[in-house]
Amino acid sequence: MVTDILLAPPIAFGIFLLISFTIDRVGDRIASDRADAGEAFRTAWASGEEPPSGQGRPRYRLYHVGIGFTIIHVAVLLVATIPIDANGVLLGVPLLAVVGLALFAIVEGGRPQPGR
Missing domain, CATH: 1.20.5 (Single alpha-helices involved in coiled-coils or other helix-helix interfaces)
Known part of the structure; x- marks a missing residue:
């Protein structure tokens, strides 16, 4: 109680x-x-020291990969909770299509393009 x-x-x-x-x-x-x-x-910088010159800028070379994995994990959690029936298919297929388009945009956006 x-x-x-x-x-x-x-x-x-x-x-x-x-x-x-x-x-x-x-x-x-x-x-x-x-x-x-x-x-x-x-x-x-750590311990309150001033950062060494030229080394204070972070590089985000694999940022798009991390965002892609985040989108995939959220999509898996969403698809795992969809009921297995016709209504679930009507909800799941568009969801997976949007996730696929998002991943395609991230992968294409992460590649270096000539002239950029």
């Missing part, structure tokens, strides 16, 4: 909100030694 009450969505949300707030406060207390460091810990 008590577990049913604790698993009710509003009660569970409140409990998790309280846990999250507690973790946030404890983390803020632990990290208070960094508060007086000024802007040193807010730079992009």
Whole structure:
């Protein structure tokens, strides 16, 4: 009976909100030694150091591959939840067609084109 009450969505949300707030406060207390460091810990380089010249720019050569895998995984999750009947086919085939077009656009957009 008590577990049913604790698993009710509003009660569970409140409990998790309280846990999250507690973790946030404890983390803020632990990290208070960094508060007086000024802007040193807010730079992009590790430990507040200035980045070496010429090495601070990231390269996104395989970014399109990661986005493609994300689209494929979301499509698999969607298709796995479609019911296996005629209505599922009516929903699944257009979904897979749109996913295929998206992947084609990502692959073609990731290739270097002459004149670009």
